Amino acid sequence: MFKKLSLVFFSVSVAIMMVLGSCKSKFEKLKAGNDNLKKYQEAIKLYNKKEYSKALELFDDLAPRYRGREAAEDLFYYYAYTNYKLKDFTSARYQFKNFAENYQSSPKAEECRFMAAYCFYLDSPNYTLDQENTTKAIEALQLFINLYPKSDRVAEASKLIQDLRDKLEDKAYANSKLYLTIQDYQSAVIAFGNTLRDYPDTKYAEELEFLTIKAQYLYAKNSSEARQEERFNQAISFADQFAEKYPASKYLKEAAALKKDSQQGITDVKTYYADIQKNAKYYRKLAKIDSTGNKTSLPSEKNNSQKIPN
Template identity: 55%
Template sequence: MKYQEAVKYYEKKKYSKALILFDELMSKYRGQSEAEDLYYYTAYTSYRLRDYTSARFNFKNFATTYPNSPRAEECRFMSAYCFYQDSPRFSLDQENTKKAIDELQLFINLYPDGEKAKEAGDLIQKLRDKLEQKAYANARLYFDMGQPDDYRAAVIAFESMLREYPDTRYAEEIEFLIVKAQYLFAQNSMPYRQEARYNEAIDYYQSFIDHYPQSKFKSDADNLRSSAEKEIAFVVKRMDAINKMREEQQKELGISKEEAEAKETSEVNSSSK
């Protein structure tokens, strides 16, 4: 009998041959009592062949078609697990990772006391760790690119990550990198913007020290704060000298204070640094 032949192929791990026969039998027995076993074997055969797209489709169809079957819970889990198996390494697009989390959470919602509920929860945590690693890598890339605007983008990305993953294992390092990125952003800014941006770096430093007073990054953070304070003093002195020189030039050229302020406002608005 073709069914028995297909099962033998499956048991001997000749999955490609088994799948051909199971597909033929599915067409023949669709809607009949034999179809339940065929659906089950077809799903697992696709899974063994690592065709996770077909496998998750077949597992889900089994659970939907036979909701009262003792195998329904198992197949619902396997459908979600196929998404997990299709989740790529963190450096690639994580769309399947997000889908896997959704499917595993749906399984837990449907079977909160099921024997696979804990395993599903553990898998969700692994997937979230991967998304967290992806977010860290993306934010770190901005920082490592080393361009002035990239430092500001790094600050924004790191802050976004802390909001999304407040318990991240990278939290201490991220808060330090925010201080450093903001300092470097200030350092590469136009002089008239530096004071405010260095002060922002000091604010980030204070938040970092409040959260991690004994941090392994404390010495480096202290140096950044000290340097920022010195830079502020230098910038203030420099800007005072520049403003004084500008006022003298304007007086010599007969430019009124109002005209000078209007021109300065226009220059500030047109600059992004």
């Protein structure tokens, strides 16, 4: 009895394996064969059944064989979309772009030009990463708009461009704030200005203009005495412009405090130089070489290790 059951189980297993094997071999046999029409028809069937990986295997094989033939237009259209469905946007945009350029008179050319740009959009990374693909996506979408200004897809392309520009804006905002974090105050002032210039309507404008005051104040504070008055005055100018532009800002109180500190900084540096001038003879005496050959440092030479020299 046990032997009979074992024999039945073995027979069923063999039968299942044969069925599975015949299914697999049928696809492999088709793939290895030279019947291009059958391959093409099967690739379309697999695509419509959403078996994109198998469809791609056949399209990969057919593409070089169909190039230049009349039926190639539809094949390359499906080929591009198969890569797209598999989320291989790099390959998809390449195929869409090639289609648009090789079949310019095709009714599908406009769609493929848009899809090539859209694949760039989908490949645009988080704003914290390198934004090369974001820039290329904007260029590709703008090219689409230029080529097809009356297309129904222009509104969507414009919206995608705005999304990408928002991402570049976020990148510029984060990068400019980073200079303040690492205490490179001069670069921070420049970066804030560049971001405001490049994105005049940025949602971060109020904050960036306030941070410009803060960065300029800290830049002046950490400068050598010879450059402080000029740099504090610039901070005061930024504060005045800010108060005029944003009279109800949540940063107004802090901006006023930075202005007051800048004014005090100018007073302090003027007092410092007035003191040196008043006691010029005394300091020259201290600076002379004594009998032991040592030189006494001037007060202006002390405590400046943390100052920005220029």
